[in-house]
Amino acid sequence: MKELRNLSLVMDFYELTMSQCYFNQDKNQEVVFDLFYRNNPDNGGLCLFCGLEQVIEYVKNLHFEKEDIEYLRSLQMFSNDFLDYLSTIHFTGDIYAIPEGTPVFPHEPLLRVKAPIIEAQLIETALLLALNHQTLIATKARRIVQASEGRAVMEFGARRAHNFDAAIYGARAAYIAGCVGSATTYAGKEYGLPVLGTMAHSFIQSFSTEYDAFLYYAKTYPNNCTLLIDTYSTLKSGIKNAIRVAKDYLEPNGYRLKGVRIDSGDMAYLSKQVRKELDQNGMQDCGIVVSNSLDEYVIESLIHQQGAKIDSFGVGENLICSKNSPVFGGVYKLVAIEKDGEMIPKIKISDNVEKVTNPGMKTVYRIYDHETGMAQADLLALVDEKFDENEDLTIYHPMSRWKYKVIPGGTYELRELLVPIFKRGQVVYQCPSLDGIREYSKRELDTIWEEIKRFAYPQEYYVDLTKKLLDLKLQLLNEHK
Ligand SMILES: Nc1ncnc2c1ncn2[C@@H]1O[C@H](COP(=O)(O)OP(=O)(O)OP(=O)(O)O)[C@@H](O)[C@H]1O
Ligand SMILES: O=P(O)(O)OC[C@H]1O[C@H](OP(=O)(O)OP(=O)(O)O)[C@H](O)[C@@H]1O
Numbered sequence: 001m002k003e004l005r006n007l008s009l010v011m012d013f014y015e016l017t018m019s020q021c022y023f024n025q026d027k028n029q030e031v032v033f034d035l036f037y038r039n040n041p042d043n044g045g046l047c048l049f050c051g052l053e054q055v056i057e058y059v060k061n062l063h064f065e066k067e068d069i070e071y072l073r074s075l076q077m078f079s080n081d082f083l084d085y086l087s088t089i090h091f092t093g094d095i096y097a098i099p100e101g102t103p104v105f106p107h108e109p110l111l112r113v114k115a116p117i118i119e120a121q122l123i124e125t126a127l128l129l130a131l132n133h134q135t136l137i138a139t140k141a142r143r144i145v146q147a148s149e150g151r152a153v154m155e156f157g158a159r160r161a162h163n164f165d166a167a168i169y170g171a172r173a174a175y176i177a178g179c180v181g182s183a184t185t186y187a188g189k190e191y192g193l194p195v196l197g198t199m200a201h202s203f204i205q206s207f208s209t210e211y212d213a214f215l216y217y218a219k220t221y222p223n224n225c226t227l228l229i230d231t232y233s234t235l236k237s238g239i240k241n242a243i244r245v246a247k248d249y250l251e252p253n254g255y256r257l258k259g260v261r262i263d264s265g266d267m268a269y270l271s272k273q274v275r276k277e278l279d280q281n282g283m284q285d286c287g288i289v290v291s292n293s294l295d296e297y298v299i300e301s302l303i304h305q306q307g308a309k310i311d312s313f314g315v316g317e318n319l320i321c322s323k324n325s326p327v328f329g330g331v332y333k334l335v336a337i338e339k340d341g342e343m344i345p346k347i348k349i350s351d352n353v354e355k356v357t358n359p360g361m362k363t364v365y366r367i368y369d370h371e372t373g374m375a376q377a378d379l380l381a382l383v384d385e386k387f388d389e390n391e392d393l394t395i396y397h398p399m400s401r402w403k404y405k406v407i408p409g410g411t412y413e414l415r416e417l418l419v420p421i422f423k424r425g426q427v428v429y430q431c432p433s434l435d436g437i438r439e440y441s442k443r444e445l446d447t448i449w450e451e452i453k454r455f456a457y458p459q460e461y462y463v464d465l466t467k468k469l470l471d472l473k474l475q476l477l478n479e480h481k
């Protein structure tokens, strides 16, 4: 079996200091935490939820090694009794979550934990860091894939990623979001996603001539040959040498030149000129790949405003670092606490209305329109609420009773998005394959209206409350006045 790094101590120190207080007071009662976010990155209309598999690995493995305990002891802040307790701790609670690859929206629980407060608290940091990172990268990658309108997007980001895990998990998230593969070989080995790539300028420079470099590569990989044509001059030498190699070696031997890559200069102008030359030489099947600090806006402009002739995109830094919007602000908030065997709903109040939490143990439903199959809104409900799809459904704005919408009975279907992942500490969820997640994600994205997916001022998707949940929220707000 592969040895796992024990990452259990990847937790904010306050999780441990607070936990010792709970422990000393014998206050390890059950609580419920919701993990959700408030704003879509890049002013977008949605996110793609990602990173659940890594959360499952972390929670399943939660334990402290002897050396972890000794380290904590050396800090002289923790009692022997508490350290003894930590040395045997493992997760015993329930976790429900939305499946990876699902389009998600602000303010809905993406994941819900019900566990003794110490356990729920100790896993906070890891849950947030895994889900915040991969959701951010999948969300960015999805935008880039959308802008490419069916042209392949290759993830080239490892060298600009914020260290090893960001490259590996970033490649995973990007593949889920629709990239055709990644240049990060490790991610191919680990996740079975396609690894791909072309060549670097250093390769061309290492030969006496560009032609020699192309010829050597073509002889080595005649079936899969994409040549980088911008080392000296894309139009004066690169494209000419690429065509020569195709004519001198590949075609006489029954092969075709697969592609050329342009990595600098004006990509619209160069791609059009290169396309013309390839076509004039009977090489209509040779693809044009471009790279160089691309993002969804440059890609959109190349395709729509500039008529660029591009077949695929290599995208690195803007994708792997979500450069325009580098933070995904997922948060983890306590929403209920057990008292005398009963779960008591809790609220977090803020002057900023956006930051007032939705109290209680809740679930999320996606409401699909019967006729179109499209998602109409998401509905937050208390877990014990029951629905009959033949009856009218009234959904409320998260803050006001007078803003509501009635969806007529018989016109909609409800799908509960949160599914069981852990029950009493045991994993009850079978993680789908990466390709399974990717296909599911594509299908789910097809149920989201284009108005929500567009980049400029997207329409806001409704995440509403049931009457019962809204009443509870307003009642708690009143009680705290
Ligand atoms: N037609 C185009 N429309 C919009 N942006 C483009 C177009 N062509 C290139 N770009 C962008 O312009 C920028 C050019 O950057 P930069 O100055 O780094 O490259 P360069 O001078 O072409 O080559 P090098 O990478 O060797 O410095 C890149 O971000 C690229 O994505
Ligand atoms: O611009 P990005 O979106 O991050 O895409 C990845 C970049 O990384 C490489 O450049 P680099 O100069 O590092 O190496 P090279 O010698 O292969 O061009 C590649 O040529 C791309 O330009």
Ligand SMILES: O=C(O)c1cccnc1
Pocket (backbone or CB within 6 Å): 156, 157, 183, 196, 197, 198, 199, 200, 291, 314, 316
């Ligand atoms: O294979 C490529 O062309 C590649 C890979 C990583 C970064 N830039 C380019």
